[in-house]
Amino acid sequence: MKIKSLETENTYILPLDALVNIVVTSNYKEDLIQCLTNLCMAKKKNKALLLSDKNEIVHDLDCNFIYIPYADSIETNFQFKAKSVFNTELVELIQNNPDWFLSIEKIRMGCKDLLTDKGFYEFQKIINRGVDNYVQIEMNDFNIGAILQMLQVNVQEVSSEDKYKMVYNLMLYLNQDKTNLVYLDFPVTSSVFSWIEKVKTPNTYFFIDNEDIENFNFETREKINFIKLSKCDFKEEFDIRLEDISRLSYIFHSFIQKNIDQQSQKNIDLYHLFSDENTTFLLKTNDAYIQNNV
Known part of the structure; x- marks a missing residue:
């Protein structure tokens, strides 16, 4: 899908080739999330547009954007406070x-x-x-x-990660009949990837913020694409091996990018292949490679 922000004039290409995607948003995360919120939830067409490959405006957008910001407190959900997700959705x-x-x-x-x-x-x-x-x-x-509001969920011994899973579980269940775009920016460990494999459906697309991946040596046999976002209407696609995903995730973390010259030559070369800031790179895991290694 191609999204144009009418506030910043940025164009974001968000490929839907795989159900699970790792996204390097660079400095465009806030604008991208605002665009998705306006298009899918608020329906504010005066702030963002969905475009076809021919740059024609697409009016019929039948999708739902699910995003629980990590910066927001989710504790109110477990006391079923007024206006919390748990309270309003359970009602x-x-x-x-x-x-x-x-x-x-x-x-x-x-x-x-x-x-x-x-x-x-x-x-x-x-x-x-x-x-x-x-x-x-x-x-x-x-x-x-x-x-x-007289109820509560006892989460004293529940990790922050599992708390976010619980809130996302509810939102995914309530929107199971819709096409869902799910953005994750809470700390992502290998267990989060396992959770995604359990809850994903053919109509649910996960976008994992690369900045929040805590374990770069994650293992999965599921197809994962790597998207390096830009603000320009230009995309290049490359096939990569599944094992390269963790390396890409590591070198495109903001801290590593700022210190890329201290990396191995192999990492430096890989970084420069996809460092163009005016190009959105879609790096697709090769299906044949996955099948041969299952």
Whole structure:
């Protein structure tokens, strides 16, 4: 897919050749995420455009962007706080699947019965003393979200990584019938790659921020593409071996790029092959190589 930002005039080519992708965003991460949010979620066509290969505007974009920023606190989810992902999405899940949550109706009726308790009659008598127009207490809203705030998920011994997996799991489940673009920028270890292999579907594309990969020696037998992003409408494609992915991920980390002259000559040569800042490079793992090594 090709995206043009109408605010920065940058053009981003985000290939969808593989379900799992490692992305070097350089200095364009914030703008790219803003474009994807505007196109897929906010539908703000006045801020970003989806273009065809012929640079024609594509109006029918049927996809969903899932991104939980690592900078944001996700702890409120596990207390089901108001407006948290867990609270708002579980409310919608309850409303759409009442047969799954039969106790909710019992709670609703219980709240109505609460108003018939003697204590409420006494309370009404107290507040109505000397009042010309007698008033009664009524239920004007049944707020499921407020009830959920009495719940919590015990995550005291759960790692930060697993907490993010839990939130992404919910978002992936709720959007399983859509084409999903999933951006990950929390610390990515080898177990995250294993998790991706378990939850990915044919209509879900993962984009892993290269800056947040903690283990460059990750192992996987799944096809992974490596994308070095630019802001220009020009792309080159190369086939690479699966084993080269970890090396590319390492040398295109921002710290290593700044100190590339201290690397081995092999790493320096590989870096310069794909260092052009005006070109988006799509480095595709060779399918035949993967099949021969499974």
